[in-house]
Amino acid sequence: GAGVSQTPSNKVTEKGKYVELRCDPISGHTALYWYRQSLGQGPEFLIYFQGTGAADDSGLPNDRFFAVRPEGSVSTLKIQRTERGDSAVYLCASSPSGGAGETQYFGPGTRLLVL
Amino acid sequence: EDQVTQSPEALRLQEGESSSLNCSYTVSGLRGLFWYRQDPGKGPEFLFTLYSAGEEKEKERLKATLTKKESFLHITAPKPEDSATYLCAVQARYPGKSTFGDGTTLTVKP
Numbered sequence: 505g506a507g508v509s510q511t512p513s514n515k516v517t518e519k520g521k522y523v524e525l526r527c528d529p530i531s532g533h534t535a536l537y538w539y540r541q542s543l544g545q546g547p548e549f550l551i552y553f554q555g556t557g558a559a560d561d562s563g564l565p566n567d568r569f570f571a572v573r574p575e576g577s578v579s580t581l582k583i584q585r586t587e588r589g590d591s592a593v594y595l596c597a598s599s600p601s602g603g604a605g606e607t608q609y610f611g612p613g614t615r616l617l618v619l
Numbered sequence: 620e621d622q623v624t625q626s627p628e629a630l631r632l633q634e635g636e637s638s639s640l641n642c643s644y645t646v647s648g649l650r651g652l653f654w655y656r657q658d659p660g661k662g663p664e665f666l667f668t669l670y671s672a673g674e675e676k677e678k679e680r681l682k683a684t685l686t687k688k689e690s691f692l693h694i695t696a697p698k699p700e701d702s703a704t705y706l707c708a709v710q711a712r713y714p715g716k717s718t719f720g721d722g723t724t725l726t727v728k729p
Contacts, residue, residue, distance in 0.1 A: 537716075537717075545722075546623075546625075546708070549718070552714075552716060560713075602714050602715065604651070604710055607651075607668050610664070612661055
């Protein structure tokens with residue numbers, strides 16, 4: 505079946521602008537995760553959704569970052585007043601039920617460049 | 620705080636030259652250790668999940684093992700197509716967050 509999909513694949517924006525990144529999880533997966541990966545580093549956790557609610561948003565770096573999942577499927581990561589330091593690959597993952605120790609399956613990522 | 624350290628940062632092998640990648644971890648209540656492969660410009664691709672010390676899993680030329688403090692990814696007779704970055708991650712007692720290491724970049728020369 506289809507894996508996790510993310511759009512756009514690349515996004516270039518200017519400092520101070522607002523961006524939205526979309527994630528479509530594997531069908532039937534109730535848990536959804538966002539990570540951020542900088543060059544040469546491993547993915548860094550941002551937020552975890554169980555259904556429609558954010559179960560853990562401890563990784564969001566500041567209040568410019570916000571994510572929603574209104575119908576328990578597609579999720580959108582929103583970044584306000586972008587800064588050059590926000591440039592990274594934003595990865596989305598999903599898992600069947602979100603249990604501890606459950607494998608997370610990743611999408612291809614959105615490469616964000618803030619000029 | 621959960622920590623994952625991978626070594627070496629980079630590894631260059633000749634085709635057919637077997638070796639191992641190391642993942643050392645510190646976590647309170649391990650619920651799972653994961654290995655992923657990541658090709659340039661792509662998302663991480665799942666390889667293995669290990670749950671308890673002594674567990675081993677194999678897939679083609681790859682074998683993952685787990686102890687109470689570290690995991691090894693053994694690569695037997697690698698081929699150039701095995702060239703990629705290999706990421707290790709852990710999950711602790713609470714669901715959701717995976718903590719990743721910074722990966723080992725493997726290059727296999729023909």
